[in-house]
Amino acid sequence: MSLLVVGMSHRTAPIALLEQVALSPEGALELAAAAHRREDVAEAIVVATCNRTEVYVDAHTFHGGLAQVGESLAEVTGVPLDTLTDHLYVHYEDRAVSHLFSLACGLESMAVGESQVLGQLRESLASAQQQAHVGPSLNPLFQHALRVGKRAHTDTAIDEVSRSLVQLGLDRARTVLPDPRQARTVLVGAGAMSGLAAATLARVGVTDLTVVNRTRERAERLAATHGGRAAGWEHLAELVGAADLVLTCTGSVGHVLRAEQLAPSRAGRSQPLAVIDLALPRDVADDVAALPGVHVWGLSDLTGQPDGAGPAVPDAAAAPTPTDSRQVLQQVQDLVTGEVAAYLTERRAQQVGPTVAALRARAADVVDAEVERLAQRLPELPQREQQEVRRTVQRVVDKLLHTPTVRVKQLVSDDRGDYADALRQLFDLDSRETATVSTPPRLVPPRGEESA
Incomplete structure (x- = not known):
């Protein structure tokens, strides 16, 4: 696998x-x-x-x-x-x-x-x-x-x-808004990203917040959590047109804000409107930025990623940061490295387990066969003596297998060789024997999924 x-x-x-x-x-x-x-x-x-x-x-x-x-x-x-x-x-x-x-x-x-x-x-x-x-x-x-x-x-x-994308967006908004904290703010959407946006807005001191969502109940819950108010989806264009700051992240397929929707509510207004589009696909149509006084920033503007073909965004962890930030990022990378090693060691131990189990099952079969052969050759041997012979043979087999099975479990952390395969080769274990204790049945999806 x-x-x-x-x-x-x-x-x-x-x-x-x-x-x-x-x-x-x-x-x-x-x-x-x-x-x-x-x-x-x-x-x-x-x-x-x-x-x-x-x-x-x-x-x-x-x-x-x-x-x-x-x-x-x-x-x-x-x-x-x-x-x-x-x-x-x-x-x-x-x-x-x-x-x-x-x-x-x-x-x-x-x-x-x-x-x-x-x-x-x-x-x-x-x-x-x-x-x-x-x-x-x-x-x-x-x-x-x-x-x-x-x-x-x-x-x-x-x-x-x-620095969240929300914070990056607010930094851009400050270029056109004197003080975003005093802005009439509309948050479009009530999902996970919107929750992050609402928390960031509250943290920087935004006090005038309206949450708009297709499901009114979700908008009300998010607004209540961060001291805002909720509004129905039917008021979206009116609220956005009258706002100073708009953050949108609905996760919708297709634009939810278009110039034709906002033009009536923006008519006669001279104050700037900062729109931060955090959605992918984008919530805001390109023509919105052509409206007088409207400034739009999308993910490509916040991250430096081009909208068309071009180079990928540089590794964020390698971007210039203060010394203490680099140290923190290195700590996290070290954590990841250690956890990867621990996980792989654990997985290799689990992978060798079925081979060890198959080896011991093979040994048990050998013991059973030899004791049965002895019983046929010496039918007059009392049952008690037969049981003692079985225990003696089993102890010999267990002692012979102890060192290789313990050692193979110790060696699984060494990725220089497939020790489970070595065991299978040395003891001539059929791969099908290992499969019977290592391979679960193929998962079957719920009824109806295949035709979905």
Whole structure:
């Protein structure tokens, strides 16, 4: 089996392409199901955020899994595989584990150290569990990744290093607004990113906040948490047109703010309007920026990522930072390195376990066969003596197997050789014997999924 991750993020693809492959929660489910149905894929999890789409699989073969995940991506996103290929990254085995752990710690994020990704990973795992797309490979891997991410935020000062995209947007807004704290502010959306935005606005001192969302109840909950007020979706254009500052991050497919909607409410207004579009795909149409006094900043403006084809965003962890920030980032990287080593050691120990179990089962069969042969040759031997002979033979076998089985478990942390395979070769163990104690049945998706 091969652990494999195939993905695309803000580091490898332009914003315009990321918009094309951005997936709704339903789309992520569809992609996971499409990958899981493939012949070479045993388990699958899709991580789809505003700036990345990744597919994690446990594949029977590397090349087969890679090809089939690529086909699934093209099928579900509608983007030709030839277009995707130049911007996809592939991580395999140890590097796949390291990538996931780094992602959980926020080292792969646009805003280094942000903790929102932890919730996104947790939701991805929960979704895959509900759909029976994960098992003994990906389930413990993601559980471990979540623990690593939590450690990064509790054991290091990574939270103090990160500057959220919201904060970056507010920095831009200050170029046109005298004091964002006094701005009439509208927050469009009430999801996880909106929650982060509302918390950031409250922290910097924004007091006039209106939350607009298609589901009024969610808007009311978010507004109440941060001292704002809620409004219905039908008032969106009116509220945005009268605002000084707008942050939008709905996760909708398609624009929610267009010039034709805002033009009536902006008519006759001279005060500037700062719009921070944190969504991918973008919530704000290009023509909005053409309205008088309206200034729009999207993710490409906040991160330096081009909208069209061009170089990937530089590694955020390598960007110039104060000395103390670099030290914190190094602490987190060291944490990831240690956790990757611990995870791989544990996994190798688990992988050698079935071989050891098969070896001991083979030994037990040999003992049974020899004792049975003895009983046939010496039928007059009393039962008590037969049992003593069995115990004696078993003790001899156990002592002979003790050193190699203990030693192989000690050596699993050494990745210079496949010691489990050496055991199978030395003792002529049939691979099918090992499979009976190591391979669970292929996961079957819930009824109806295959036709979804």
